[in-house]
Amino acid sequence: MNSLDTLTQLSDELTTHKTQISTWFQGLQTQICTALEKADGKSKFQTDTWQREGGGGGTSRVIENGNLIEKGGVNFSAVFGESPERMLQLMKLEPADFFATGVSIVLHPKNPLVPIIHMNVRYFEMSNGMYWFGGGIDLTPHYIVEEDAKLFHQSLKEVCDKHHADYYPDFKKKADDYFFIPHRNETRGIGGIFFDHLKEQEGITKQDRWNFVREVGEAFAPIYTEIATKNNSLPFTEEHTQWQRLRRGRYVEFNLVNDRGTKFGLETNGRTESILMSLPPEANWQYAHQPKEGSEEAKTLALLKKGIDWV
């Protein structure tokens, strides 16, 4: 190994060190909040910092009653310490200290013609050397607009393709499978990408994985603000809002019944208010609701299925 290689390796070790990763995530949180405040034009994020008893803590940033966002959260956390018993059990791990850091976002827009969005990027490390990256972005339009769905997936595909030809098809399928509500037999929205347990492997370094995760994080604000801003200027009716609230009900169902992250957070004694910031400001349930045949609502429902090639 020549000295340049050694330097590169050293530099890689530094940039993928857990404290570097968490620092970068914290910066991402700020960057995204700034971009969202600009797009919103009215409300500002409130900041809530918290400490975790066993080690670490986080910053929850919440925006409410904006021009664009009715309720949204952009959370950063970096927690560590002795692994809780329940965590080891759920993750099937041997006892060791853990370190987990990441950024988690859910935005519920006011205008029903603007989609709900979720993003998560995270890094997990155990004191025995085990580590991985995970994350995903998925879009939940109350009304699916094919052009937006295509733009959304195309943008994610571009981020993926820069890193590996398998990423988009693989992570797109994982999103279809993950963001699915079995008891409704429908997907949460139009999916996106989902990945977990990304570590180094033949031909892919930890640095490569980290570069990918960072690009996913950086892609979030431009993609969402473009789709959101475009649709936020459209007029909407009370009927649209009623449908939005029913769809938010489904979002609640997915998050509380099916989302592994939420379940994991609640079961391992995570900070409830930060975990449940994903819930909408207002959600409705109506017994056996069925949209009218041929309506926009019915068209959206028909598209809530796995395996649609949006690109």
Add this chain to the structure above:
Amino acid sequence: MNSLDTLTQLSDELTTHKTQISTWFQGLQTQICTALEKADGKSKFQTDTWQREGGGGGTSRVIENGNLIEKGGVNFSAVFGESPERMLQLMKLEPADFFATGVSIVLHPKNPLVPIIHMNVRYFEMSNGMYWFGGGIDLTPHYIVEEDAKLFHQSLKEVCDKHHADYYPDFKKKADDYFFIPHRNETRGIGGIFFDHLKEQEGITKQDRWNFVREVGEAFAPIYTEIATKNNSLPFTEEHTQWQRLRRGRYVEFNLVNDRGTKFGLETNGRTESILMSLPPEANWQYAHQPKEGSEEAKTLALLKKGIDWV
């Protein structure tokens, strides 16, 4: 055994036969719906009958936009057949055919000063002879009124005391433990009674258990209509309604995260619309909401804990 004893035993065997039990439950559903329609004075229950692919079915009865009830369901079902794999797994049972019947109720009143109520009475039997009764009633006031809480618990205690001195203290504690939201560290409401796996034992016959379960079922309508009617005439404000919606949010959290019955139903491929009829018409979430010190809302929160002796 003399002939009178034989006759009594024969009669007991008949009245506690699964088809007799399910028939009685179906009658209870009708009786309760009639009483609730009378108390409501405006809306009527809609009826939805359904068949289960593997055997049996049910009747879901739903009332919406009433004078008293904004959204409520009174469900009856009697399902049977080969035990689904997931059911055996969850219940830790050996493969055998099952039979399950019961009545399940959740009522969300319009007036925030009227409490949400839930009742369930059920019977479960396996083809290997194993059987048990289960059920419970619990009250979730948006605003706790001590006088009502006392009346509610006193009424349940009277039903219990007629059957066994241990029932009320035992089942009241079980309700405190069951209707509890760990991630919020609060009870769902003021509890009530909860029981499960009731079978014959030294000094208690199957008929005794069944008599108890029937009295619980019959107690529901008079207890609730008394408390509901009294409070439904009270005027309420938008502030009360806002608080009601936040409390309904907690109800959603309990039902989707913690309620074993809901989880069991969804995981064993039950009828989703009937299982989720328990969800409110409209629920809100607000990040880190805290009621004002000394307010009625704060007083209610302070009473959402286990172990309060309401009688």
